[in-house]
Amino acid sequence: MYPIRRIASLPTPQDFRSYVRERVIDLELDDQIITGRGSPLLQPVTVCGKTLTNRLCVHAMEGWDGTPTGGSTEPMLRRWRKFGRSGAKLIWGGEAMAVVPEGRANPNQLILNEANLGDIARLRAALGEEHRAHFGNSDDMLVGFQLTHSGRFCRPRGVLEPLVAFRHPLLDPKFKVTSDAQVISDDQVKRLIDAYIAAAVLARRAGADFVDVKHCHGYLLHEFLGAHTRRGPYGGSFENRTRILREIVAGIRAQAPGLHVGVRLSAFDFVPFKPDPQRTTGGTLGPGIPEDYQRCLPYRYSFGNRPEQPLEIDLSEPVKFLELGASLGIELVNLSAGSPYYNPHIQRPALFPPSDGYAPPEDPLVGVARQISVARQLKQACPGVRLVGSAYSYLQDYLPHVAQHCLRTEGIDFVGIGRMVLSYPSILLDVATGRDIDRKKICRTFSDCTTAPRHGLPSGCYPLDDYYKHSQDMVTLRNLKKK
Numbered sequence: 001m002y003p004i005r006r007i008a009s010l011p012t013p014q015d016f017r018s019y020v021r022e023r024v025i026d027l028e029l030d031d032q033i034i035t036g037r038g039s040p041l042l043q044p045v046t047v048c049g050k051t052l053t054n055r056l057c058v059h060a061m062e063g064w065d066g067t068p069t070g071g072s073t074e075p076m077l078r079r080w081r082k083f084g085r086s087g088a089k090l091i092w093g094g095e096a097m098a099v100v101p102e103g104r105a106n107p108n109q110l111i112l113n114e115a116n117l118g119d120i121a122r123l124r125a126a127l128g129e130e131h132r133a134h135f136g137n138s139d140d141m142l143v144g145f146q147l148t149h150s151g152r153f154c155r156p157r158g159v160l161e162p163l164v165a166f167r168h169p170l171l172d173p174k175f176k177v178t179s180d181a182q183v184i185s186d187d188q189v190k191r192l193i194d195a196y197i198a199a200a201v202l203a204r205r206a207g208a209d210f211v212d213v214k215h216c217h218g219y220l221l222h223e224f225l226g227a228h229t230r231r232g233p234y235g236g237s238f239e240n241r242t243r244i245l246r247e248i249v250a251g252i253r254a255q256a257p258g259l260h261v262g263v264r265l266s267a268f269d270f271v272p273f274k275p276d277p278q279r280t281t282g283g284t285l286g287p288g289i290p291e292d293y294q295r296c297l298p299y300r301y302s303f304g305n306r307p308e309q310p311l312e313i314d315l316s317e318p319v320k321f322l323e324l325g326a327s328l329g330i331e332l333v334n335l336s337a338g339s340p341y342y343n344p345h346i347q348r349p350a351l352f353p354p355s356d357g358y359a360p361p362e363d364p365l366v367g368v369a370r371q372i373s374v375a376r377q378l379k380q381a382c383p384g385v386r387l388v389g390s391a392y393s394y395l396q397d398y399l400p401h402v403a404q405h406c407l408r409t410e411g412i413d414f415v416g417i418g419r420m421v422l423s424y425p426s427i428l429l430d431v432a433t434g435r436d437i438d439r440k441k442i443c444r445t446f447s448d449c450t451t452a453p454r455h456g457l458p459s460g461c462y463p464l465d466d467y468y469k470h471s472q473d474m475v476t477l478r479n480l481k482k483k
């Protein structure tokens with residue numbers, strides 16, 4: 001691998017282009033940002049019955065900062081206001097909301113239940129108010145809530161309490177799955193489907209335009225898409241592995257008419273990665289290498305990669321999934337990849353790994369390019385579905401240039417921002433409206449927003465957001481990192 005150059009050291013779009021070409025990374029960008037009405041970022045689009053006046057999306061970004069009973073807090077309100085201030089007309093999820101308390105990924109995750117309805121409605125209202133205060137109107141926004149069950153990664157009381165779709169030869173030992181009793185039964189699945197539908201009804205009452213029936217990042221419904229080895233009505237064939245989605249959507253149509261449904265999908269996956277033990281020393285994590293998967297071939301434990309070679313993408317089932325979604329009236333799909341728990345470099349490319357990760361096994365731009373390329377292929381295969389792209393934050397200074405290129409060439413319908421929204425929510429709107437980019441606010445993928453919650457602290461942009469930078473939690477985080 002070539003040495004990785006920091007994006008901040010590439011002074012112009014031309015330098016960026018030379019850099020990616022030299023490394024044979026398939027990533028295009030526009031040299032000039034088009035501002036005002038002609039900007040590809042500001043083109044209107046009609047989706048779910050609303051005309052949105054730009055192509056900007058804020059991804060779901062949870063903060064590990066709810067109350068112990070799954071309600072909202074002041075830092076959460078602050079984050080949702082920030083989402084509103086971004087100018088994005090599509091708000092994808094706000095943040096993950098568990099449909100049952102035991103399905104939380106951490107003890108501070110939101111729970112979408114009757115008791116928390118007022119709190120969650122307040123988050124929704126704060127987002128709209130902030131957007132109106134800055135842009136005059138929030139009627140042209142589409143706001144969805146992300147419904148989740150964390151499955152293998154449930155930690156409702158701070159320690160792993162996994163509930164899995166099937167026994168997994170590589171993930172079970174890593175995430176404390178030791179018994180078949182931890183595999184969710186068909187009856188439990190049926191009750192969970194009811195919980196998703198009930199949460200969707202509440203989402204509607206709290207002001208959501210759509211719900212995201214989350215199928216990404218290794219959480220339970222994503223894991224079901226790879227449940228080839230599971231027997232019974234929810235495993236084996238493609239039809240069975242997508243039955244949960246069909247049943248949830250049917251229930252939502254019956255019980256929350258008018259509520260739209262979207263899906264966030266990990267459109268491809270790889271085997272789990274780990275830090276190379278040969279190159280891990282003292283406090284330094286080695287570069288990521290795949291777990292030894294040879295004994296698991298054909299690899300029938302994931303979705304969107306080849307069973308014979310699980311480090312290669314196979315989009316045949318993801319295309320079928322989008323077609324199925326379209327037949328169910330799902331107009332919006334947010335594309336992501338992999339999982340932050342077992343292969344973060346394909347999900348959120350970063351220069352600096354979080355404390356439970358590994359050093360980059362590839363130039364993080366390869367990870368960005370991979371997601372952009374998959375999104376383009378899926379857009380070509382399913383032009384009628386509105387697709388949101390992910391993993392743009394690592395592009396940093398060139399995020400606007402790449403985003404504009406992707407939108408202009410119809411490689412994607414919306415550009416979503418995740419980490420960048422924590423440090424610089426208005427980056428895309430600023431450039432599209434002719435304002436100078438503020439380089440001090442650019443996310444440099446330090447991963448503190450992931451390292452902090454891995455140690456029980458709230459998430460946030462500790463290096464760049466004064467609210468976190470000057471907090472007591474920052475002192476704790478610094479000490480943890482020193483250790």
Ligand SMILES: Cc1cc2nc3c(=O)[nH]c(=O)nc-3n(C[C@H](O)[C@H](O)[C@H](O)COP(=O)(O)O)c2cc1C
Pocket residue numbers: 059060061062063093094095096146216217264336347348349390391392393394416417418419420449450459460
């Ligand atoms: C702190 C943090 C919280 C996140 N929370 C969620 C979440 O609640 N739901 C979700 O689908 N993805 C979540 N993600 C993933 C992001 O939405 C996004 O896919 C990822 O960061 C890659 O996009 P980016 O390059 O713009 O950051 C989170 C990521 C981070 C770093």
Ligand code: SF4
Pocket residue numbers: 419420422423442443444445446447448449450460461462463464
């Ligand atoms: S902590 Fe801030 S700079 Fe670091 S990855 Fe997160 S958002 Fe980006």
